[in-house]
Amino acid sequence: MGAGMTRFMRRAQETGKELAWEASRAALESCELTLDAVDAVCLTSAPDAFDGVHMKGEYLSDGAGAFGRPFIRTYVGGGSGVFTAIQGWYTVASGMADVVLVVAEEKMSSTQPHPQAAFLTIFDNVLERPLGPNLLWIFALEMNRYMSAYGLDKRDIAAVAVKNKRNAADHPAALLGRSDITVEDVLASETLAWPVQRLDVSPVSDGAVALVLASEEAAERITDRPVWIQGVGWNLDTAYWTNRDLVFPEYVRNAARAAYAMAGVTEPRKQIHIAEPYDPFDYKELHHLEGLMLFDPGTAPEAARDGVLNRDGDLPSCPSGGLLGVGNPIAAAGLMKVAELFWQLRGEAGARQVPGSPERGVAQAWGDLMQVGTVVVLGNEGGPPTTATRLPDSPTPPASTPGHPLTEAEFRGATGAVEDAVDARYAWDAGVAISRFLGGLREGRILGRECRGCERVLVPPRMFCERCFRGTDAWVEVEPTGVVQTFSICHVSWDMKPLETPEIPAVIAIDGSSGGFLHVLGEVDPQEVRVGMAVEAVWKPVAERTGSILDIAYFRPVRGGAP
Amino acid sequence: MIERIARPDEVRRWPGSIPVSHRYTPGVAGQAFLETLRDRGVILGSRCDRCRYTYVPARLFCERCFAELAADVEVGPAGVLRSFAIGFVGVEGEPLESPLTLGLVQLDGADACLLHLVLDHSDEPLEIGRRVEVVVKPAGERTGSILDIEGFRPVEG
Ligand SMILES: [Zn+2]
Numbered sequence: 001m002g003a004g005m006t007r008f009m010r011r012a013q014e015t016g017k018e019l020a021w022e023a024s025r026a027a028l029e030s031c032e033l034t035l036d037a038v039d040a041v042c043l044t045s046a047p048d049a050f051d052g053v054h055m056k057g058e059y060l061s062d063g064a065g066a067f068g069r070p071f072i073r074t075y076v077g078g079g080s081g082v083f084t085a086i087q088g089w090y091t092v093a094s095g096m097a098d099v100v101l102v103v104a105e106e107k108m109s110s111t112q113p114h115p116q117a118a119f120l121t122i123f124d125n126v127l128e129r130p131l132g133p134n135l136l137w138i139f140a141l142e143m144n145r146y147m148s149a150y151g152l153d154k155r156d157i158a159a160v161a162v163k164n165k166r167n168a169a170d171h172p173a174a175l176l177g178r179s180d181i182t183v184e185d186v187l188a189s190e191t192l193a194w195p196v197q198r199l200d201v202s203p204v205s206d207g208a209v210a211l212v213l214a215s216e217e218a219a220e221r222i223t224d225r226p227v228w229i230q231g232v233g234w235n236l237d238t239a240y241w242t243n244r245d246l247v248f249p250e251y252v253r254n255a256a257r258a259a260y261a262m263a264g265v266t267e268p269r270k271q272i273h274i275a276e277p278y279d280p281f282d283y284k285e286l287h288h289l290e291g292l293m294l295f296d297p298g299t300a301p302e303a304a305r306d307g308v309l310n311r312d313g314d315l316p317s318c319p320s321g322g323l324l325g326v327g328n329p330i331a332a333a334g335l336m337k338v339a340e341l342f343w344q345l346r347g348e349a350g351a352r353q354v355p356g357s358p359e360r361g362v363a364q365a366w367g368d369l370m371q372v373g374t375v376v377v378l379g380n381e382g383g384p385p386t387t388a389t390r391l392p393d394s395p396t397p398p399a400s401t402p403g404h405p406l407t408e409a410e411f412r413g414a415t416g417a418v419e420d421a422v423d424a425r426y427a428w429d430a431g432v433a434i435s436r437f438l439g440g441l442r443e444g445r446i447l448g449r450e451c452r453g454c455e456r457v458l459v460p461p462r463m464f465c466e467r468c469f470r471g472t473d474a475w476v477e478v479e480p481t482g483v484v485q486t487f488s489i490c491h492v493s494w495d496m497k498p499l500e501t502p503e504i505p506a507v508i509a510i511d512g513s514s515g516g517f518l519h520v521l522g523e524v525d526p527q528e529v530r531v532g533m534a535v536e537a538v539w540k541p542v543a544e545r546t547g548s549i550l551d552i553a554y555f556r557p558v559r560g561g562a563p
Numbered sequence: 564m565i566e567r568i569a570r571p572d573e574v575r576r577w578p579g580s581i582p583v584s585h586r587y588t589p590g591v592a593g594q595a596f597l598e599t600l601r602d603r604g605v606i607l608g609s610r611c612d613r614c615r616y617t618y619v620p621a622r623l624f625c626e627r628c629f630a631e632l633a634a635d636v637e638v639g640p641a642g643v644l645r646s647f648a649i650g651f652v653g654v655e656g657e658p659l660e661s662p663l664t665l666g667l668v669q670l671d672g673a674d675a676c677l678l679h680l681v682l683d684h685s686d687e688p689l690e691i692g693r694r695v696e697v698v699v700k701p702a703g704e705r706t707g708s709i710l711d712i713e714g715f716r717p718v719e720g
Pocket residue numbers: 611612613614615625626627628629630
């Protein structure tokens with residue numbers, strides 16, 4: 001029915017609830033409703049640690065219009081923005097409510113020294129955090145694997161960052177629009193964790209977005225130009241990210257299949273006219289376009305290079321400017337994509353309008369432990385046949401974009417600002433399987449667990465198999481050798497400070513096991529590292545071992561080993 | 564299926580923390596409230612005429628009807644103690660040298676209550692319904708913080 005958003009800003013003067021209110025009010029005003037008309041509120045916001053407010057959903061609730069109403073906050077990490085539209089959809093579809101306000105808010109500027117801190121514990125506290133990981137590792141490792149599998153040219157991937165920042169130059173709410181950016185600019189930007197460079201990454205942001213959803217009956221009362229949610233889907237990959245197929249996002253395809261089936265989409269490339277895939281990194285937009293079955297695996301980069309994804313191309317992708325251009329206030333960014341489809345399908349996107357009266361679009365987001373796909377298909381057709389109205393030629397202007405950006409100096413000097421750290425400390429249990437695994441490392445042995453259901457050997461071990469959902473069967477010892485599945489050369493620490501010596505994190509498939517695990521490489525020139533390289537564990541001296549993942553100092557190339 | 568831990572030394576725990584701190588800025592309405600408190604030593608609220616409700620501290624919007632509000636109503640400095648509690652232990656459960664009394668006060672002209680400390684009542688028992696007033700620090704000592712208010716002090720009447 002309606003959509004609204006604040007500007008996406010590096011630092012907003014508004015509190016989180018003030019941002020939520022500005023977006024919510026804009027959405028209601030865009031369809032001439034007041035809060036009285038709202039039956040229920042669905043809210044999303046990513047980690048509480050960003051705003052530094054525990055129970056953030058409840059804190060934000062008044063800004064989202066939830067006072068005295070049924071209210072729920074859902075949270076699936078980066079996938080939250082699109083997921084909350086799905087939540088809004090089933091709140092209406094279940095018959096619980098006729099009119100639902102859907103709100104997404106994120107205020108990342110509160111987090112010190114860097115919002116990445118809030119993400120550190122998504123790494124396994126016992127097996128991965130001792131390695132000193134940086135969130136960028138996951139993306140760099142995935143990007144390298146994607147590039148290696150298809151022999152991709154980084155220039156083609158950089159074309160996505162260029163397209164999105166140029167598109168964002170036409171977005172009144174955008175943080176990083178740049179009409180003059182080139183592929184050379186992206187390739188010349190600072191290398192953070194090779195192959196990820198500064199301009200491959202979307203910016204930390206504050207902002208909020210809101211939508212108004214309604215049942216078919218209520219829609220008839222509210223507008224003669226509804227946009228319909230035609231299909232929804234979401235799906236999870238394995239929680240063990242190093243065990244995933246980092247080349248292809250299966251979870252996105254599974255989510256898209258569900259959404260397309262509901263929408264009656266059988267030939268996505270023909271029946272989808274606009275895509276808003278999730279683009280926190282440029283390669284991720286391509287990865288996701290392939291998962292959405294809009295391009296064959298490995299072919300989306302050519303499409304980016306050839307202009308197919310441009311606003312006037314055959315399949316406009318991220319005409320909003322995406323996260324790379326508009327900004328990435330995590331949960332709000334996903335809902336911004338759904339809002340963009342709403343404006344595009346109504347012909348209200350102004351300078352961003354995709355030509356040719358698009359009639360159907362798909363929005364997608366990605367998150368959780370980097371393994372959820374959330375997909376929504378929107379279209380002009382749907383609902384009762386009598387309400388399918390042709391769009392008028394002269395659209396109403398898009399909702400205004402409130403929001404007050406603060407400079408760094410204003411942020412540091414703000415009257416009444418309070419700085420505080422939650423003084424919480426933890427003791428993480430290694431658990432049954434990992435305790436024994438760590439005991440093995442102290443003895444210089446790598447232990448796994450065998451699942452006879454799926455015939456996998458799991459390293460690091462676990463006591464249950466998440467695929468067969470049965471207990472694993474036996475302990476096995478594997479060789480301390482393996483193969484590099486993907487790697488990164490990382491130049492920054494978790495709080496984005498430069499490192500004197502770059503680190504080389506790698507996902508290593510241990511010989512005789514299924515799937516990979518995370519460690520670092522040593523005794524190797526970073527330029528010599530290759531996917532497929534055979535490596536072996538270098539153990540700490542026996543006296544220095546403590547029963548830690550660091551008892552393996554690092555992995556090094558097997559001398560005279562495979563290329 | 565579940566293995567018993569036969570050797571307790573195999574049970575491993577990793578101590579750690581999440582190295583995150585926060586900088587909270589007061590927002591649009593919060594800034595107006597704190598700057599006025601600092602500059603004039605008065606408490607600002609926001610009135611929603613439609614809902615006939617006055618919020619304290621000031622707010623940017625009405626949570627009942629979503630109207631935009633201004634920080635436009637001076638409330639107090641006197642009001643009514645609506646509830647109080649006396650804290651004898653700190654956040655870690657440690658005993659406090661002197662107990663802290665917290666009060667929820669509905670300042671004159673406001674509908675919402677304001678939370679702060681209650682001062683100077685040791686010689687007489689507090690009662691809900693008691694008249695109190697806001698004690699503000701001297702002008703030169705105010706910085707634009709909620710601590711520019713020292714607390715509430717019981718008054719006659
Ligand atoms: Zn009101």
